[in-house]
Each structure stands twice: as structure tokens, then as C-alpha cells.
Amino acid sequence: MDTYPVQASVTKRYGKTTILDGIELTFQRGEIFGLLGPSGSGKTTLVKLLCGIEEATEGTVQVFNQQMPDLNVMNRMGYMAQADALYVELTAKENLEFFASLSGVKRTERKERIQEVMKLVDLEQHLDKKVETYSGGMKRRLSLAIALLHKPDILLLDEPTVGIDPSLRQRIWDTFEALRMKGVLILVTTHVMDEAERCSRLGLIREGKLIAVGTPDEIKTNTKSTTIEQAFLTYGGVKR
Amino acid sequence: MRVYAVVIRILRQFIHDKRTMALMIVAPILVLTMLSFVFNGEDLKLKIGVVNVPNAVIEKIEGNDVTVTKIEATEDIKGVIKEKDYDAIMDFNNEERKLYLEGSDPSINKAVVERIKGSIGSESAETKMVILYTYGSSDMTTFDYFGPVLVGFFIFFFVFLIAGVSFLRERTQGTLERLLASPIKRWELVTGYVIGFGLFTMLQSAIIALYSIYIIDLKMEGSFFYVLLVTLMLALSALTLGILLSAFAKNELQMIQFIPLVVVPQLFFSGLFNLDTVSDYLSWIGPLTPLYYGADALRDVMIRGQGISEIWADLLVLIGFSFVFIILNVFALKKHRRI
Structure with missing residues (x-):
């Protein structure tokens, strides 16, 4: 197995607007990589490039030595979009069953997997409810459950914990940690600084440029800050 | 799959x-x-004018939803139809029997023809009736x-x-x-x-x-x-x-x-x-x-x-x-x- 399952070297433009400018990143198995940056900095575009929905204007994304988009590789990835992509007129169970059969979860394992992921996001009680009756946080959790359903090797999560209360957020991060130990690569975008502290490595993006990469400690040391938040502001050119 | x-x-x-x-x-x-x-109103009230039509025939045509009125022979059939709001006029005045239809509403045309043919079908077997349209034509849908x-x-x-x-x-x-x-x-x-x-x-x-x-x-x-x-x-x-x-x-x-x-x-x-x-x-x-x-x-x-x-x-x-x-x-x- 490759030590760097994901290698990205990308520039993305929409017309004349440059969204991502020469981003070079490699990700390892068994790490949680946190992508930080103000809104509009290009985090979501980067995630979409990595999961193969978007393609780079220049450069490539290689996952498991395959150039993206590649359908076989895509089945080994779990993607959670920033906006909940759910069929609200269906029940949670029907949503899960649909995505499970799309990503080829075996019929015999399906029921068990659905129970597992729903337990993880604390929604087992609400399996047969229609998604339109769900709250924002519940929808977020269901989206996460769907991303985890087929035991992906790579998880791409775009702001997975927005609208989720702190105690459940802790539990979800414990899950990420457990998956990381199993060798899963997890990429999250986040705005929450205590989540950033729990990442193995961080990447700071600003106006489409990667301005810093390193462990949380490295980033703090380099900027002589005591918190990630301060470091972030320092890199952004805002002095406190 | x-x-x-x-x-x-x-x-x-x-x-x-x-x-x-x-x-x-x-x-x-x-x-x-x-x-x-x-388009197919069920209770069509038909109003038919007749010229020189035998009483026996009139009785057959007349019914709940059909009123038959005897009128005098005239050259200006079209004018009478328009003026008195007849759906049709039957004219047995000459040798050739004629049925003048108002003609603009296909469903009424159909109803009139069906009614009349149904009533006098046996009698007029030898004398064919000519159907004339005041407005429109028999090709109407x-x-x-x-x-x-x-x-x-x-x-x-x-x-x-x-x-x-x-x-x-x-x-x-x-x-x-x-x-x-x-x-x-x-x-x-x-x-x-x-x-x-x-x-x-x-x-x-x-x-x-x-x-x-x-x-x-x-x-x-x-x-x-x-x-x-x-x-x-x-x-x-x-x-x-x-x-x-x-x-x-x-x-x-x-x-x-x-x-x-x-x-x-x-x-x-x-x-x-x-x-x-x-x-x-x-x-x-x-x-x-x-x-x-x-x-x-x-x-x-x-x-x-x-x-x-x-x-x-x-x-x-x-x-x-x-x-x-x-x-x-x-x-x-x-x-x-x-x-």
C-alpha cells in the first residue's frame, strides 16, 4: 500500500477567477488532515477535486496511484458535502439503503452496517422517520453516517460537525480517531479551533493559496502563538 | 445493481x-x-323547426329534450335559423327532403342527425335526406x-x-x-x-x-x-x-x-x-x-x-x-x- 494514497497538485480556475492556486499536498494513511481557512478560500473546491467531482484546470489528483476521477477509487472514498445531500421525502433508512446499494455494500451486511453507522451518530431511534422531519444537526449526522456506510479508506468531510452539539461532536471525533488508528485517511474542513487541535496535521488556505502545512504544534511554534486561532490570524496578516 | x-x-x-x-x-x-x-353536454335541448313535415314524423322526433315547431316555408332558411335560434330545420316541402343544420357545434349536429335518423329511419329508407350545413361542415371534429x-x-x-x-x-x-x-x-x-x-x-x-x-x-x-x-x-x-x-x-x-x-x-x-x-x-x-x-x-x-x-x-x-x-x-x- 502506498504511503501517500493521495497526491494533489492542482490549480483551479472558473473563467478568469482563480479558486485554487498551485496547491501541492500529499496525505498519508492513518492521519486526520484538517483544512482551515476563511469562507470562500477554496476549501470546498479542494475537497471536490480530491473526491473527483471537479477536475483541476492545471495539475492532477492521484488517489491510490490512479488519476482522478476514477470510479473504482471513488468507491473507496466517503464524501460528505457541505450541504446535506439527502432525499428529504424518504426515511433515513431508505436514504441509507439507497446509498449503500450505490456503493456496493452487500445485501447481507447492509442492515448491520446501517445499524452501526446510525448508532455512531446517535440516530438509531430515528431510522424510520422521514428526513424532512429531521433538525439541521440530525441531517448533518445522517450525511456523516452515509459517508461512513461502505467503510471507505479515505473520508472527505466538508464541515462535518456544523450544527452538532459539543458532546456528540466529541464522540464523533473519537470515532474519527478510531478510524484513523485503523489506517483510514480523514480529511476534514473546519472552522472550529478545538477540532483543529485534534488533527494530525493542518493545512491553512487563504485566497486559494496554501499558506502553511504542519502539525498543530509546528504551526503554533512557527508563529509563536499559543493557540491555533492566533496562528491562523498571524498567517492571515492580522496582528493581535 | x-x-x-x-x-x-x-x-x-x-x-x-x-x-x-x-x-x-x-x-x-x-x-x-x-x-x-x-364538449359533450349530456342534456342537449334541441330546437328543431319543421316545414311540411307529417305529424306522425313530428311526434316521433319530439321528446323530452327536443322541441319541434312548425314554421312556414321560406327561402331564407339561414335567416330563420339565426333569428329563431333553431338547431336545425327540416324541410319536406319539395320532393327532395332536406335537413338544414345550424352547424357550428359538432356535438349538436351529431345529436340532431342521430335523433332524426333514429326517429324516421324506417320511413325515409327510400327517400334519402340531404343534410345541409348553415355554418361549418360535417368534417368538424x-x-x-x-x-x-x-x-x-x-x-x-x-x-x-x-x-x-x-x-x-x-x-x-x-x-x-x-x-x-x-x-x-x-x-x-x-x-x-x-x-x-x-x-x-x-x-x-x-x-x-x-x-x-x-x-x-x-x-x-x-x-x-x-x-x-x-x-x-x-x-x-x-x-x-x-x-x-x-x-x-x-x-x-x-x-x-x-x-x-x-x-x-x-x-x-x-x-x-x-x-x-x-x-x-x-x-x-x-x-x-x-x-x-x-x-x-x-x-x-x-x-x-x-x-x-x-x-x-x-x-x-x-x-x-x-x-x-x-x-x-x-x-x-x-x-x-x-x-
């Missing part, structure tokens, strides 16, 4: 969204019923004639709208992107949609056709199976066209804007209005629209009682439309993911 997953999901969405399901079945039925009342067109049109209309909007919502609610992040192939998604909606459409077509034929009592000469076959093929073309056009709409409202542009004009060229009188500048449009073929095939089956030997060409064209739309759909999705 991923196609199967999409099919099951679509059917489940239908089952949950009872209102949409009802719209697709009840709305066409409602509109067709209303139209049938508008009736609900029986354009009923099949309307059945086809309403199925086309609602399938187009619902399929287009649901595929559009796939895009706006982000599930299309989520789908394309999974290993589903573009053709699998489109095929899933076609089969899922196709199954529902079969049910819809069957109910609407059964209702039109047995409840509204549309003229039905041919085989019910062929009616189903034609409506299904027509619905498939509506479905694939709806999905295709949804790619060019940003929201539901923009999808609705396609109705006057794409759906309604089809009605004008489907034979609802006499195609021979359509201006040459526009007559080329008809053969480009699916409804043109669907309506033609439906009329062949329902009015003329014809079978597969007459409708196969129409069916083939409809299948061709669907096929082309499906291919274009698979290409349109390329915009969202290259492979």
Missing part, C-alpha cells in the same frame, strides 16, 4: 409523495372529465375525435413536468453531486430514472386510459393494449425530454417556463386543430414533436380501430425520440462529471 437502486429510490419517493402521485393521475382525469362535459389527442397530451404534460422537476431537484438539493461522488455511471443514473418513472408511468397511463374509455366513454374501436403501448412510449419521450431540459433550468420556476415553450406548442400541431389548415411557415414544426406521433397513433387505435400495422411507424419514432433524449442526457451529465 446501481440502476436498480435508483429505480427503488424513485418508486419510494413516489409512494411518500402522495400529492405528486395524485397530481399525475387525478389531474389528467379531472381535466379530461371537465372537457368531456364541456368532436370530442371523440380529439379526445385521444388530449389523453396523450395530458400524460405528456404531467410526466414532462414531474420528471423534469425531480431531476432538477436532484441538482439543487445537492444529491446529484453526492451521487456523482459515488461510483454510479452516468448511464446507470439515467437508466434508473427511465425505468423508475417508466414503471410509475405505466400505472398512470393505464388508469387514465381506462378512465377515458370506460368512464368518460371516449370512442374506443381498437385494442386497449395498443393504447397503453402508445401512451407509455409517449410518456417515455416526455420523461426523457423533461430530464434533459431540466439541465437548462436553475430552479422549479424555470422548469415551468418550458411549458409554454415546449409542451403547449406541441398541442397545436398534434391534430387538435386541423393540420391541413396550418400555415406552411409553421407546419414543419409538427413532425419534430413527440406528441404529433403519439396523437396520430392514439387516434388510429381509438377512432379507426387500427392495430400494430398502422401504428408501428409512430411507435418507432417515439422510441427514437426517447433514445436520442437519453443519449443527450448522458452527455449533459458530463458537465457534472467527465466519466
Whole structure:
């Protein structure tokens, strides 16, 4: 197995607007990589490039030595979009069953997997409810459950914990940690600084440029800050 | 199989969204019923004037819904009809028996002729009656004639709208992107949609056709199976066209804007209005629209009682439309993911 399952070297433009400018990143198995940056900095575009929905204007994304988009590789990835992509007129169970059969979860394992992921996001009680009756946080959790359903090797999560209360957020991060130990690569975008502290490595993006990469400690040391938040502001050119 | 997953999901969405399901079945039925009342009012009150007609004949014609009035012979039949609001005037004054119809309303013409022929059929066996039209002509259509067109049109209309909007919502609610992040192939998604909606459409077509034929009592000469076959093929073309056009709409409202542009004009060229009188500048449009073929095939089956030997060409064209739309759909999705 490759030590760097994901290698990205990308520039993305929409017309004349440059969204991502020469981003070079490699990700390892068994790490949680946190992508930080103000809104509009290009985090979501980067995630979409990595999961193969978007393609780079220049450069490539290689996952498991395959150039993206590649359908076989895509089945080994779990993607959670920033906006909940759910069929609200269906029940949670029907949503899960649909995505499970799309990503080829075996019929015999399906029921068990659905129970597992729903337990993880604390929604087992609400399996047969229609998604339109769900709250924002519940929808977020269901989206996460769907991303985890087929035991992906790579998880791409775009702001997975927005609208989720702190105690459940802790539990979800414990899950990420457990998956990381199993060798899963997890990429999250986040705005929450205590989540950033729990990442193995961080990447700071600003106006489409990667301005810093390193462990949380490295980033703090380099900027002589005591918190990630301060470091972030320092890199952004805002002095406190 | 991923196609199967999409099919099951679509059917489940239908089952949950009872209102949409009802719209697709009840709305066409409602509109067709209303139209049938508008065009085939049951209690027609006929007013017939007679000139020199024997009393025995008058008694036979007269009834609950027919009033017969004796009038004097006149040269100006048209004027009398207009002035006294007669539906028809029977003139036995000369050797040649004549029936002057008011003529502008096909359903009334039909009622008058049926009534009179039914009453005096035996007597006038040797003397043929000449039917004259004051306005209009015997070629005018009736609900029986354009009923099949309307059945086809309403199925086309609602399938187009619902399929287009649901595929559009796939895009706006982000599930299309989520789908394309999974290993589903573009053709699998489109095929899933076609089969899922196709199954529902079969049910819809069957109910609407059964209702039109047995409840509204549309003229039905041919085989019910062929009616189903034609409506299904027509619905498939509506479905694939709806999905295709949804790619060019940003929201539901923009999808609705396609109705006057794409759906309604089809009605004008489907034979609802006499195609021979359509201006040459526009007559080329008809053969480009699916409804043109669907309506033609439906009329062949329902009015003329014809079978597969007459409708196969129409069916083939409809299948061709669907096929082309499906291919274009698979290409349109390329915009969202290259492979």
C-alpha cells in the first residue's frame, strides 16, 4: 500500500477567477488532515477535486496511484458535502439503503452496517422517520453516517460537525480517531479551533493559496502563538 | 445493481409523495372529465323547426329534450335559423327532403342527425335526406375525435413536468453531486430514472386510459393494449425530454417556463386543430414533436380501430425520440462529471 494514497497538485480556475492556486499536498494513511481557512478560500473546491467531482484546470489528483476521477477509487472514498445531500421525502433508512446499494455494500451486511453507522451518530431511534422531519444537526449526522456506510479508506468531510452539539461532536471525533488508528485517511474542513487541535496535521488556505502545512504544534511554534486561532490570524496578516 | 437502486429510490419517493402521485393521475382525469362535459353536454335541448313535415314524423322526433315547431316555408332558411335560434330545420316541402343544420357545434349536429335518423329511419329508407350545413361542415371534429389527442397530451404534460422537476431537484438539493461522488455511471443514473418513472408511468397511463374509455366513454374501436403501448412510449419521450431540459433550468420556476415553450406548442400541431389548415411557415414544426406521433397513433387505435400495422411507424419514432433524449442526457451529465 502506498504511503501517500493521495497526491494533489492542482490549480483551479472558473473563467478568469482563480479558486485554487498551485496547491501541492500529499496525505498519508492513518492521519486526520484538517483544512482551515476563511469562507470562500477554496476549501470546498479542494475537497471536490480530491473526491473527483471537479477536475483541476492545471495539475492532477492521484488517489491510490490512479488519476482522478476514477470510479473504482471513488468507491473507496466517503464524501460528505457541505450541504446535506439527502432525499428529504424518504426515511433515513431508505436514504441509507439507497446509498449503500450505490456503493456496493452487500445485501447481507447492509442492515448491520446501517445499524452501526446510525448508532455512531446517535440516530438509531430515528431510522424510520422521514428526513424532512429531521433538525439541521440530525441531517448533518445522517450525511456523516452515509459517508461512513461502505467503510471507505479515505473520508472527505466538508464541515462535518456544523450544527452538532459539543458532546456528540466529541464522540464523533473519537470515532474519527478510531478510524484513523485503523489506517483510514480523514480529511476534514473546519472552522472550529478545538477540532483543529485534534488533527494530525493542518493545512491553512487563504485566497486559494496554501499558506502553511504542519502539525498543530509546528504551526503554533512557527508563529509563536499559543493557540491555533492566533496562528491562523498571524498567517492571515492580522496582528493581535 | 446501481440502476436498480435508483429505480427503488424513485418508486419510494413516489409512494411518500402522495400529492405528486395524485397530481399525475387525478389531474389528467379531472381535466379530461371537465372537457368531456364541456364538449359533450349530456342534456342537449334541441330546437328543431319543421316545414311540411307529417305529424306522425313530428311526434316521433319530439321528446323530452327536443322541441319541434312548425314554421312556414321560406327561402331564407339561414335567416330563420339565426333569428329563431333553431338547431336545425327540416324541410319536406319539395320532393327532395332536406335537413338544414345550424352547424357550428359538432356535438349538436351529431345529436340532431342521430335523433332524426333514429326517429324516421324506417320511413325515409327510400327517400334519402340531404343534410345541409348553415355554418361549418360535417368534417368538424368532436370530442371523440380529439379526445385521444388530449389523453396523450395530458400524460405528456404531467410526466414532462414531474420528471423534469425531480431531476432538477436532484441538482439543487445537492444529491446529484453526492451521487456523482459515488461510483454510479452516468448511464446507470439515467437508466434508473427511465425505468423508475417508466414503471410509475405505466400505472398512470393505464388508469387514465381506462378512465377515458370506460368512464368518460371516449370512442374506443381498437385494442386497449395498443393504447397503453402508445401512451407509455409517449410518456417515455416526455420523461426523457423533461430530464434533459431540466439541465437548462436553475430552479422549479424555470422548469415551468418550458411549458409554454415546449409542451403547449406541441398541442397545436398534434391534430387538435386541423393540420391541413396550418400555415406552411409553421407546419414543419409538427413532425419534430413527440406528441404529433403519439396523437396520430392514439387516434388510429381509438377512432379507426387500427392495430400494430398502422401504428408501428409512430411507435418507432417515439422510441427514437426517447433514445436520442437519453443519449443527450448522458452527455449533459458530463458537465457534472467527465466519466
